[in-house]
Amino acid sequence: MATKTSPMRDLIFFVVFAVAVLTMPVWLAPIGAGYPDLLQKFAIYGLFATGFNLLFGLTGYLSFGHAAFLGVGSYSAVWTFKLLGMNPVPAAIVAVITSGIFALAIGYVSLRRSGIYFSILTLAFAQMSYNLAYSVLTPITNGETGLRVLRTDPRLFDSSNAVDGPLIANLFGIEMTGYAGFYFCAVVLLIAFFIAQRIFRSPFGIMLRAVKTNQNRMNYTGLNPRPYTLAAFVISGMYAGLAGALLCITDPLAGAERMQWTASGEVVLMTILGGAGTLLGPIFGAALIKYFENIFSAFNAQTLHEIFGFLPDFIEVPVVAVTSLFVGEGWHLTLGVLFMLIVVFLPGGLMEGFSRIGRLFKRSSGKSDQSGATAPAE
Amino acid sequence: MDVILLQLLNGLDKGGAYALIALGLTLIFGTLGVVNFAHGALFMLGAFCAVTFNKLLSLEVVTTDPTQTTAWGSPMEIRTPYVEAFLGDFGTWMLNYSVPMSILLAIPVMLLVGFIMERGLIKHFYKRAHADQILVTFGLAIVLQEVIKAIYGANPIPQPAPELVRGAADIGAAFGFDPGVIVYPYWRMVYLAFAGLVIGAVFAFLQFTTFGMVVRAGMADRDTVGLLGINIERRFTVVFAIAAVVAGLAGVMYTPILPPDYHMGMDFLVLSFVVVVVGGMGSLPGAVLAGFLLGILQSFASMNEVKAILPGIDQIIIYLVAVVILLVRPRGLMGRKGVMES
Numbered sequence: 001m002a003t004k005t006s007p008m009r010d011l012i013f014f015v016v017f018a019v020a021v022l023t024m025p026v027w028l029a030p031i032g033a034g035y036p037d038l039l040q041k042f043a044i045y046g047l048f049a050t051g052f053n054l055l056f057g058l059t060g061y062l063s064f065g066h067a068a069f070l071g072v073g074s075y076s077a078v079w080t081f082k083l084l085g086m087n088p089v090p091a092a093i094v095a096v097i098t099s100g101i102f103a104l105a106i107g108y109v110s111l112r113r114s115g116i117y118f119s120i121l122t123l124a125f126a127q128m129s130y131n132l133a134y135s136v137l138t139p140i141t142n143g144e145t146g147l148r149v150l151r152t153d154p155r156l157f158d159s160s161n162a163v164d165g166p167l168i169a170n171l172f173g174i175e176m177t178g179y180a181g182f183y184f185c186a187v188v189l190l191i192a193f194f195i196a197q198r199i200f201r202s203p204f205g206i207m208l209r210a211v212k213t214n215q216n217r218m219n220y221t222g223l224n225p226r227p228y229t230l231a232a233f234v235i236s237g238m239y240a241g242l243a244g245a246l247l248c249i250t251d252p253l254a255g256a257e258r259m260q261w262t263a264s265g266e267v268v269l270m271t272i273l274g275g276a277g278t279l280l281g282p283i284f285g286a287a288l289i290k291y292f293e294n295i296f297s298a299f300n301a302q303t304l305h306e307i308f309g310f311l312p313d314f315i316e317v318p319v320v321a322v323t324s325l326f327v328g329e330g331w332h333l334t335l336g337v338l339f340m341l342i343v344v345f346l347p348g349g350l351m352e353g354f355s356r357i358g359r360l361f362k363r364s365s366g367k368s369d370q371s372g373a374t375a376p377a378e
Numbered sequence: 379m380d381v382i383l384l385q386l387l388n389g390l391d392k393g394g395a396y397a398l399i400a401l402g403l404t405l406i407f408g409t410l411g412v413v414n415f416a417h418g419a420l421f422m423l424g425a426f427c428a429v430t431f432n433k434l435l436s437l438e439v440v441t442t443d444p445t446q447t448t449a450w451g452s453p454m455e456i457r458t459p460y461v462e463a464f465l466g467d468f469g470t471w472m473l474n475y476s477v478p479m480s481i482l483l484a485i486p487v488m489l490l491v492g493f494i495m496e497r498g499l500i501k502h503f504y505k506r507a508h509a510d511q512i513l514v515t516f517g518l519a520i521v522l523q524e525v526i527k528a529i530y531g532a533n534p535i536p537q538p539a540p541e542l543v544r545g546a547a548d549i550g551a552a553f554g555f556d557p558g559v560i561v562y563p564y565w566r567m568v569y570l571a572f573a574g575l576v577i578g579a580v581f582a583f584l585q586f587t588t589f590g591m592v593v594r595a596g597m598a599d600r601d602t603v604g605l606l607g608i609n610i611e612r613r614f615t616v617v618f619a620i621a622a623v624v625a626g627l628a629g630v631m632y633t634p635i636l637p638p639d640y641h642m643g644m645d646f647l648v649l650s651f652v653v654v655v656v657g658g659m660g661s662l663p664g665a666v667l668a669g670f671l672l673g674i675l676q677s678f679a680s681m682n683e684v685k686a687i688l689p690g691i692d693q694i695i696i697y698l699v700a701v702v703i704l705l706v707r708p709r710g711l712m713g714r715k716g717v718m719e720s
Contacts, residue, residue, distance in 0.1 A: 116659075132690055136689045343514040
């Protein structure tokens, strides 16, 4: 993607992206994704992956514990709902602040090491948070049941004192469900994307890339990489916390399973699939995974028989038997296979694939691309 | 005192499993330089070798006995496993000892799995970044566990220990403590002995054979070994297969302690990685030591007395130890200088 950057090109790029995101309900409708619940997920996980990419894509530090920040964001959002009222704005702000503090603490410790040690440390912290949320911290997290807003909660500034109906976050009277919820998430995503774009282009972003390229050289030039990586880690944690808050804004329930390490693995997957180090890649990867998760897990043997109905019986039966492994309950199998294929054949993710295809068509820009789609550093 | 001894013993068998998995992980890491996130899946595959063997043995032939009738008046069905029908008492014996017997199945299967994995996938990742290795083996682990889930379902499948070692021993009484306090299941003793045996065998193999010598030399400096005209890659394939077998055997023998399900590998993997890091990347004695150490620590942390002082400590002790070790002694307990240091 953007090989030559100028403020003008960035602005155009951003406007095109904004229009594309805001019109998603229209142009995604033909492929069966034009309904708000799924679109909200696209925006939220896109945000999550964008934040993760700020750390992994730029500095090359592979965190395996990012779901912890998502969980912290969710819990603090729900607590804000409980204490202050159902307005999403304070919830989002509180979530960003708490997850930022949390990320500062974890990052300060974890970033003392790099490479696989860093991955293990973040994984250890995330597992600790998850285990604690399940056991000892039950008074705060409500353990296995999950934390939800109750009618008996104080909700100090809540205007609506309706006695019946479910408690839904509302922004000055607009309920955060359906398309309103999606547009709220989309606007947050756009703001976050704009910030990410600024970071990519800023001197700070170049410093982060320097960390990835060669940390030793950076040390020799007299620069200390730690403040830069720590800042990236905290920003990335804040993005994750914001995504967690959005999850609760669209559905006010926070559970500990959001912090499990498989959830951390999922965001890694999204980023890699789309293309680490590119701006658009992670969002694309997140949307793709959520879309296929939604489509594939809805399939069952019956729908497969309908799809392959045109085949003669003796072929249809084995085809259905094999494909049914990959859909429905077995959707994770598809995910695993896809993941392996991407890492093996397309380390730069789908964005690299696109740029390869693009290069086939126009030879002229074949000299200098590689904006960030190189192998991650240790 | 007796309580402490009991927790020590309880920690040992879990520690044995950690040590075996961590041993394989370290072996792979030390020789091939590959971070294998699919090692937990190999442990799980081993456990499911035991399940498969047991299933095969207990395939039943259904005969009807006209002399007896059920409560509904239909002839009574008598189910006898084929092995009993064909082999008589020996068949019964085989069924009883299905878990230890399935080692015979697990060794060739795991060798094959290890061989295919290394030649088919890992080989291409020697030169890639560690992050890529983590990612591709993570994907492989997901695939393996989903395949097992598709075949065997999501529920744990309990495996019986042989009748001879099914009970528990009151070993406290033998050492002069009050009877009934230190009770330790026989199978855990078997597991402990088995873990010791396997660990000893691996170390002996590396220490006393020419092959082992080459592998150790390769761990120290693989370039020089290559320059001496030794095909180090071929040896490494064997090393990978051995590590797979060790993990698989650990899984086979663990089935009576923990009924295997498809995600047991992932559960153990995260902990085993922590064990490897605590022991020191690339140090085999370190991995074994850290395995037992963390197993025992975990069992102490789950004592009620400890939990009363520090609530929740049993859930996080291992990770906490890992964090402290990594920060205070980055090389781990017994890590060599210069291995995986940035």
